[in-house]
Amino acid sequence: xxxxxxxPRYLIKTRGQQVTLSCSPISGHRSVSWYQQTPxxxxxxLFEYFSETQRNKGNFPxxxxxxxxxxxxxxxxxxxxxxxxxALYLCAxxxxxxxxxxxxxxxxxxxxx
Amino acid sequence: xxxxxxxxxxxxxxEGRISILNCDYTNSMFDYFLWYKKYPAEGxxxxxxxxxxxxxxxxxxxxxxxxxxxxxxxxHIVPSQPGDSAVYFCAASANYGGATNKxxxxxxxxxxxxx
Numbered sequence: 712x713x714x715x716x717x718x719p720r721y722l723i724k725t726r727g728q729q730v731t732l733s734c735s736p737i738s739g740h741r742s743v744s745w746y747q748q749t750p751x752x753x754x755x756x757l758f759e760y761f762s763e764t765q766r767n768k769g770n771f772p773x774x775x776x777x778x779x780x781x782x783x784x785x786x787x788x789x790x791x792x793x794x795x796x797x798a799l800y801l802c803a804x805x806x807x808x809x810x811x812x813x814x815x816x817x818x819x820x821x822x823x824x
Numbered sequence: 825x826x827x828x829x830x831x832x833x834x835x836x837x838x839e840g841r842i843s844i845l846n847c848d849y850t851n852s853m854f855d856y857f858l859w860y861k862k863y864p865a866e867g868x869x870x871x872x873x874x875x876x877x878x879x880x881x882x883x884x885x886x887x888x889x890x891x892x893x894x895x896x897x898x899x900h901i902v903p904s905q906p907g908d909s910a911v912y913f914c915a916a917s918a919n920y921g922g923a924t925n926k927x928x929x930x931x932x933x934x935x936x937x938x939x
Contacts, residue, residue: 715867742925753830753913753931754868767926801867805925812858813927815867 713738715816717802723822729790732819736783736804743785744813745777748799757800760785761807789821797823827851828916830930838938843901845933847914850895854916858927859888859899862911871912872899904937911935 716735724730736743745757756769760779777787783804789796799820803813829848837843845859855876860868874881874888874897881888887900901908914930 744925744927746929751931753828754915754927754929756926756928759926761925769926803867807925811925812870812873813925815860815869817865817867820865 715802715804715814717800717816717819719819720817721820721822723824724792725824726792726794728792729788730792730821732787732789732800732802732821734785734787734802734804734816736785736802737814740804740806740814741783742805742807743779743783744803744805745785745787746801746803747771748801748818749797754801757787792823794823797821826931827854828914828928828930830912830914830933832933833931834934834936836936836938837904839906840903843899843904843908843935843937845899845901845912845914845935847897847899847930848895849897849916851916851918851928852895853918854928856917857888857890857897858915858917859886860913860915860929861908862913862932868913901935904935906937906939909935909937 718733742761744759746754759767763779774790779785799818801818803815805811858873859871862868872883872886890897911932913932915927
């Protein structure tokens with residue numbers, strides 16, 4: 712079974728631009744979550760999608776948005792990029808049962824200059 | 825408000841000895857706890873988990889202990905191997921009737937196992 716796939720692996724953007732990150736979950740998984748990792752901050756929860764519906768959201772500004780398609784693939788968008796958005800963005804998938812372990816992709820390393 | 829805390833940013837142990845990584849939490853609604861291991865430039869990989877109805881779970885060299893009254897859990901690795909060198913994240917979730925699969929992570933502990 713293929714794992715969670717995230718594209719691209721690396722991105723360099725400038726302040727004010729917008730960016731879209733993509734995630735393909737493990738086949739059969741209906742839940743996709745997004746996390747932001749910055750040095751010293753651990754993994755911060757962005758949002759979770761289940762069957763194309765956002766069912767939970769973290770404490771991030773509205774510039775961070777996402778969506779999920781009918782094939783469970785998900786995209787995350789960040790508009791009006793700020794320097795502080797530089798981070799590793801991780802996507803995780805699961806079948807969606809509460810408390811179940813998540814399977815993570817390798818992440819997209821975003822650098823905002 | 826950091827609901828899951830890993831107060832030791834780093835830990836160094838000798839190969840063959842025991843590694844003990846600690847984690848504290850504040851939310852009494854958490855009912856499921858997990859440990860993840862992360863190498864640089866890779867996503868976290870699941871290690872071991874424990875439900876709040878248990879106080880111990882063991883899987884090979886890895887054992888997780890949960891002390892609900894102290895809101896504390898720990899991961900024991902015995903014996904430690906150089907390949908265990910990585911960042912270890914503690915995570916917790918609250919079921920809330922199954923409406924979400926959100927995990928709250930600690931800030932991680934960098935484990936270095938010296939040969």
